[in-house]
Amino acid sequence: MARSPSPSIFRPKQGVDQSVIADNKKLVQAIDRRGLLRGSLSLGALTMLTGCNVSDTDTMQGFLRAISAFNDKVQEAIFRPNHLAPTYSADQVARPPRFNAYYDVEDVKPVDGATWKLELAGLIQDRRPWTAQQLYALPEEEWIIRHICVEGWDYIGQWSGVNLGQFLKRIGADTTAKYVSFKCADDYTETLDMATALHPQTILATKYAREPITDPFGFPLRLRTATKLGFKNAKWITAMEVTNTFIPTFWSKQGFNWFAGI
Amino acid sequence: MSNSFTVKSTRRHRLHPATLRALHWINALAMILLIMSGWKIYNDEVLFGWLHFPEALTLGVWAQHGLQWHFFAMWILMVNGIVYLAYGFSTGRFRRKLVPIRPAEVVAEIRKALSLKLAHGDITHYNAVQKLLYVGVMLVIVLQVVTGWLLWKPIQFSEAVALFGGFQAVRLIHFLGMAAIVGFLVIHVALALLVPRTIRAMVTGGPLVDGTSAAPAE
Numbered sequence: 132m133a134r135s136p137s138p139s140i141f142r143p144k145q146g147v148d149q150s151v152i153a154d155n156k157k158l159v160q161a162i163d164r165r166g167l168l169r170g171s172l173s174l175g176a177l178t179m180l181t182g183c184n185v186s187d188t189d190t191m192q193g194f195l196r197a198i199s200a201f202n203d204k205v206q207e208a209i210f211r212p213n214h215l216a217p218t219y220s221a222d223q224v225a226r227p228p229r230f231n232a233y234y235d236v237e238d239v240k241p242v243d244g245a246t247w248k249l250e251l252a253g254l255i256q257d258r259r260p261w262t263a264q265q266l267y268a269l270p271e272e273e274w275i276i277r278h279i280c281v282e283g284w285d286y287i288g289q290w291s292g293v294n295l296g297q298f299l300k301r302i303g304a305d306t307t308a309k310y311v312s313f314k315c316a317d318d319y320t321e322t323l324d325m326a327t328a329l330h331p332q333t334i335l336a337t338k339y340a341r342e343p344i345t346d347p348f349g350f351p352l353r354l355r356t357a358t359k360l361g362f363k364n365a366k367w368i369t370a371m372e373v374t375n376t377f378i379p380t381f382w383s384k385q386g387f388n389w390f391a392g393i
Numbered sequence: 394m395s396n397s398f399t400v401k402s403t404r405r406h407r408l409h410p411a412t413l414r415a416l417h418w419i420n421a422l423a424m425i426l427l428i429m430s431g432w433k434i435y436n437d438e439v440l441f442g443w444l445h446f447p448e449a450l451t452l453g454v455w456a457q458h459g460l461q462w463h464f465f466a467m468w469i470l471m472v473n474g475i476v477y478l479a480y481g482f483s484t485g486r487f488r489r490k491l492v493p494i495r496p497a498e499v500v501a502e503i504r505k506a507l508s509l510k511l512a513h514g515d516i517t518h519y520n521a522v523q524k525l526l527y528v529g530v531m532l533v534i535v536l537q538v539v540t541g542w543l544l545w546k547p548i549q550f551s552e553a554v555a556l557f558g559g560f561q562a563v564r565l566i567h568f569l570g571m572a573a574i575v576g577f578l579v580i581h582v583a584l585a586l587l588v589p590r591t592i593r594a595m596v597t598g599g600p601l602v603d604g605t606s607a608a609p610a611e
Contacts, residue, residue, distance in 0.1 A: 195465060214551070283440075
């Protein structure tokens with residue numbers, strides 16, 4: 132890559148020597164191929180369909196995650212960057228929105244808006260951090276859109292905040308980069324593909340139903356995009372990085388599909 | 394064409410040619426994977442409070458495994474299904490074996506089945522109820538593929554989702570399609586077990602039949 136490496140809050144200051152990967156490229160690829168082969172052979176084991184702990188073995192996960200990565204590509208290919216998700220009227224909005232995180236609502240640790248900052252990193256010209264006050268003063272845009280959870284439930288929510296694409300331009304981000312990654316106060320991590328980050332209905336939300344979002348729903352700043360499953364909408368964001376290097380996300384590390392488009 | 398004997402012998406084939414058998418069993422595997430992984434996904438957020446599928450019958454330890462299996466097996470089902478439809482139409486198998494379906498015959502066959510007088514001496518011809526069930530389950534599977542895509546991408550295909558009545562309506566239809574397929578499977582497997590020759594035929598190919606002859610009336 133021609134770009135000079137930029138400091139990342141997601142990675143250690145001392146990066147891995149890239150020559151190690153280059154020198155062993157063949158080996159890395161060979162391991163991957165063996166995993167696929169073993170995985171397809173293990174399909175034979177499916178004739179014993181009981182309980183099925185087979186899913187959790189390294190071999191099977193290697194195979195199923197390779198398919199999931201293929202499905203990422205399919206989803207990228209069919210993504211319509213300018214197609215707007217249906218919008219709804221204010222009287223259809225759920226109040227309050229439905230809570231979801233990788234822990235219960237009682238365990239939410241509120242973020243102090245007065246000391247909170249949004250850190251910026253990666254392929255961004257102006258990486259000065261933003262305070263809540265500065266962010267809340269930016270021009271807002273509102274979307275009343277459907278939130279769809281990977282589990283199958285949904286609700287209509289009314290979200291407002293700065294358009295992510297416009298914010299990226301404002302800070303001089305390289306919008307030809309592949310990813311926009313987020314880091315959250317609860318150690319959650321999320322990575323969006325650039326096409327989704329630039330979708331007209333992707334915003335850094337600061338308000339719900341025209342009131343500042345409350346603690347359980349991501350105060351002071353959360354992501355809200357109309358084209359992804361619920362879990363992609365990172366809450367309590369503390370840092371954002373524009374990068375060409377994929378940063379694994381909280382749920383993708385556990386086997387959920389990364390792209391998770393809807 | 395030198396004589397009628399040559400014509401006849403070159404056109405004779407097994408009741409279920411090898412291609413058809415492979416397509417059948419691959420479809421069966423994909424369908425079982427889809428149903429079991431689908432039950433895992435369903436259990437995470439049920440449509441009906443009274444209905445949870447037994448965990449022992451679901452595929453995967455956690456929800457993500459159910460999702461991984463479902464979005465893998467869907468490719469097998471779709472690719473295999475497209476080949477099957479192309480095969481069925483191009484070889485004339487559908488035309489020979491699945492049509493016409495006459496309502497009067499369907500009623501008569503159901504009466505016979507209920508009075509336990511169902512004739513199954515000849516496994517090379519499908520009765521009207523069989524034809525109806527086979528065509529029916531094919532249409533349901535096509536509907537499952539369509540609603541499956543809509544559930545996976547409800548925003549990319551928002552226009553089509555609206556035609557079906559919204560995201561939750563599509564979810565319900567996808568569930569009912571599964572229920573119809575499971576219902577078909579129960580009948581299909583029960584009847585096959587009742588006449589084991591049909592299972593042997595789907596494994597080894599069954600008797601030699603004349604591919605060009607019209608189906609006799611009974």
